[in-house]
Amino acid sequence: MKLFTLFTFTILCSYITISAQTLRGTVFGRESGSQKPLAGATLRWLGTTKGAITKSDGTFMLDRSTTDTLITSYVGFKTDTSVVPNTTSSIEIILKSGLLLSDVNIEAEGNSTITQASAKTEKISVRQLEQSACCSLSEAFEKSPAVEVSFADAATGAKQIQLLGLRGIYTQIMTEAVPMIRGLATSYGLDYIPGAFVNEISISKGAASVLNGYEGITGQINVCYKQPENEIPLFVNGYVNSMERMELNLTSAQKLSDTWHTMAFAHGRIQNHQQDGNGDGFIDMPTFKQVNGMARVLHRSEEGMEFQLITKGLHDEYQGGSMTHAMSANDTSHHEYGISTKTNRFEVISKFGLNPLTFNPETNLGLQVSGVWHGTTSMFGDDRHYDGTEQQLQGKLIFSNEFSGIKINYGASLLIDDFKENFLDMTNNARAQQTGDSAGNIY
Structure with missing residues (x-):
C-alpha cells in the first residue's frame, strides 16, 4: 500500500512540473470596441529564439524559458510586452489596434495621351x-x-x-x-x-x-x-x-x-x-x-x-x-x-x-x-x-x-x-x- 501511494505521488509531481514548464493561452485583437481571436500572431520570449504562432482560433502553446517576459506582435496591432510568472500556466493576451498612418500621395508626370506613349x-x-x-x-x-x-x-x-x-x-x-x-x-x-x-x-x-x-x-x-x-x-x-x-x-x-x-x-x-x-x-x-x-x-x-x-x-x-x-498540265496518263x-x-x-x-x-x-x-x-x-x-x-x-x-x-x-x-x-x-x-x- 505504501508503494502504491509513493508511485501515485511521483506521477502527480511530474505532471505538475510539466504543466509549469508549458504556457497555454489565447491572443485576441481589440478593434472598434470588439475583440476577436487572432490567427498567426507571433509570441517570443524576450532575448531568446523560443516562440510560437497562434492557431486559427487564436490559441497557442509555448515552452517556458529562463526569462518571464513575453512579447506578442501582430500586423496592424500594437506589440504587447507581458510579464508571465512561472506559476502561471494559462494566459489571455489582448492586443490593441495600432496607429493608422497618414495617407501618402505619390505624384509624377506620365504619358497621358496615345500620341505620347510609344508602342513596344x-x-x-x-x-x-x-x-x-x-x-x-x-x-x-x-x-x-x-x-x-x-x-x-x-x-x-x-x-x-x-x-x-x-x-x-x-x-x-x-x-x-x-x-x-x-x-x-x-x-x-x-x-x-x-x-x-x-x-x-x-x-x-x-x-x-x-x-x-x-x-x-x-x-x-x-x-x-x-x-x-x-x-x-x-x-x-x-x-x-x-x-x-x-x-x-x-x-x-x-x-x-x-x-x-x-x-x-x-x-x-x-x-x-x-x-x-x-x-x-x-x-x-x-x-x-x-x-x-x-x-x-x-x-x-x-x-x-x-x-x-x-x-x-x-x-x-x-x-x-x-x-x-509527274505534274504537268498536259500529262494525264499518270495516276x-x-x-x-x-x-x-x-x-x-x-x-x-x-x-x-x-x-x-x-x-x-x-x-x-x-x-x-x-x-x-x-x-x-x-x-x-x-x-x-x-x-x-x-x-x-x-x-x-x-x-x-x-x-x-x-x-x-x-x-x-x-x-x-x-x-x-x-x-x-x-x-x-x-x-x-x-x-x-x-x-
Whole structure:
C-alpha cells in the first residue's frame, strides 16, 4: 500500500512540473470596441529564439524559458510586452489596434495621351539575320520569341505567322511601311522576301497605329530593305545544304550623285531533292524554285524633298504530293497524286515627301502609291485546278504637324483590290468563280 501511494505521488509531481514548464493561452485583437481571436500572431520570449504562432482560433502553446517576459506582435496591432510568472500556466493576451498612418500621395508626370506613349517595338537587325541561316523572311524569326512561324499546310508548303496567340491574317506584314503580304500572297508571301534583301525588321505587338494600315489586329511586322547609300558596290552570297538546297544572292549599290542613289537585288533558289522520312509515299516538304529581282532608286535633296521608287518581280514554283508524281498540265496518263503551285508577282512602291512644306514650315507632306499584280496557278491531283489573279492599288496622302511636342498625322488612303479566282473540279464537273471588290478609307 505504501508503494502504491509513493508511485501515485511521483506521477502527480511530474505532471505538475510539466504543466509549469508549458504556457497555454489565447491572443485576441481589440478593434472598434470588439475583440476577436487572432490567427498567426507571433509570441517570443524576450532575448531568446523560443516562440510560437497562434492557431486559427487564436490559441497557442509555448515552452517556458529562463526569462518571464513575453512579447506578442501582430500586423496592424500594437506589440504587447507581458510579464508571465512561472506559476502561471494559462494566459489571455489582448492586443490593441495600432496607429493608422497618414495617407501618402505619390505624384509624377506620365504619358497621358496615345500620341505620347510609344508602342513596344522589337527590332531584328541585319547583324542578327547574319547570325542565323536566314534565307527568307519565314526563317528570319528563329531567334525572336515574339513571332512564331509554322506550316499552315505541309503538303503545299504554305506558312503562317503567329503573334499573340493568333495565326494567319491577323498580323499585318509590310515592306517599307506599305502593306504587301496580303490577299493571294498570304500563303507563300513569307518566302517572297529573301533574307539578303533585308536591312531591318520591326515587330509591333498589339494594336498599332492605323497610319501604316488597319488590318493588323495582333500586330504589325515591317520589313525595311537595304538602303543604297549605306551598302557596298557588290555583295555576293551563296548557300548550299545537305538536302540539295541551293541559293544565290547578289546586291549592288551605286552612287549616281550626291542626291541620287540606286541599288539592284537578285535572288535565286532551288531544291529538287524529294524526302520521305516516314515512308508514307508523300514528300515531307515540297520542292521549289524561285527567281526574284528588285531595283531601288533613292533621291534626297538638301531642301528636304525625298523620292523613292522600288520595283520587284518574282517567279515561284512549288511541287508536292506523292514521291513519283509527274505534274504537268498536259500529262494525264499518270495516276499519282501531286500538288503544283506556280506564282508570278510584280510590285511597285513609290514614295514622295516634303520635309517641310515650303509655304508651311511646320507641316510635312508624304505621298505613297503602290501597285501589285499577282497571278497564281495551282493543280491538286489531275482533277482540281485553281487560277487566281489579284490586282491591287494603294494610295496614301499624309500630313504631319507638331504642336507642343505632340505629333499629329492626318490624311486619306485608298485601297483597290480586284480579285478573280476560278476553281475547277473535274471529278464533279463543278466550276466556281469569285471576284473581289475595292475599298477607300479616310483617317
